[in-house]
Amino acid sequence: xxxxxxxxxxxxxxxxxxxxxxxxxxxxxxxxxxxxxxxxxxxxxxxxxxxxxxxxxxxxxxxxxxxxxxxxxxxxxxxxxxxxxxxxxxxxxxxxxxxxxxxxxxxxxxxxx
Amino acid sequence: xxxxxxxxxxxxxxxxxxxxxxxxxxxxxxxxxxxxxxxxxxxxxxxxxxxxxxxxxxxxxxxxxxxxxxxxxxxxxxxxxxxxxxxxxxxxxxxxxxxxxxxxxxxxxxxx
Numbered sequence: 001x002x003x004x005x006x007x008x009x010x011x012x013x014x015x016x017x018x019x020x021x022x023x024x025x026x027x028x029x030x031x032x033x034x035x036x037x038x039x040x041x042x043x044x045x046x047x048x049x050x051x052x053x054x055x056x057x058x059x060x061x062x063x064x065x066x067x068x069x070x071x072x073x074x075x076x077x078x079x080x081x082x083x084x085x086x087x088x089x090x091x092x093x094x095x096x097x098x099x100x101x102x103x104x105x106x107x108x109x110x111x112x113x
Numbered sequence: 114x115x116x117x118x119x120x121x122x123x124x125x126x127x128x129x130x131x132x133x134x135x136x137x138x139x140x141x142x143x144x145x146x147x148x149x150x151x152x153x154x155x156x157x158x159x160x161x162x163x164x165x166x167x168x169x170x171x172x173x174x175x176x177x178x179x180x181x182x183x184x185x186x187x188x189x190x191x192x193x194x195x196x197x198x199x200x201x202x203x204x205x206x207x208x209x210x211x212x213x214x215x216x217x218x219x220x221x222x223x224x225x
């Protein structure tokens with residue numbers, strides 16, 4: 001089956017620093033989704049990317065859909081304590097009535113005030 | 114628009130019992146998917162329902178089952194609970210033709 005490699009697995013950063021994480025796959029996707037999950041809660045959708053090469057921002061978050069359609073990255077600028085959580089990438093392959101979503105294993109972000 | 118809701122939020126059961134979890138999707142969404150999340154295995158897909166029909170199934174034993182009602186609400190059932198079934202069970206809904214899945218807060222199941 002499809003596999004997503006998400007890295008890094010965890011990060012400890014100082015408040016104010018920028019953060020970068022990425023996902024790579026051996027398969028192509030036609031949508032990339034980025035989620036954030038806080039303890040005891042479900043994942044919250046942060047950004048959706050639909051086209052190869054697309055660069056999308058949501059506040060301090062920026063994500064890009066790789067041109068090969070096999071990778072995506074998420075950047076967080078000027079991190080703050082409330083950015084703490086686990087960030088998941090998810091690749092979607094859909095078409096002809098089918099839909100398959102594959103998750104990465106997550107990047108755990110810790111922000112040191 | 115209200116988000117995905119799941120009930121109950123927390124559940125404690127003993128081995129051998131069965132459990133039913135409920136999910137109400139975002140209004141207008143007809144696809145509902147269920148996931149099991151554990152620290153060791155991450156997010157694992159259980160099944161997807163669309164218009165009361167199971168469209169996709171993950172690699173879980175037959176003890177895990179689900180259904181969807183005509184109002185798109187969905188339930189999942191786990192029979193003969195095992196200790197390893199302790200997990201956060203997440204429900205997600207999706208609009209027809211949409212690729213974005215929206216998750217509920219989850220049900221934390223603890224099996225003793």
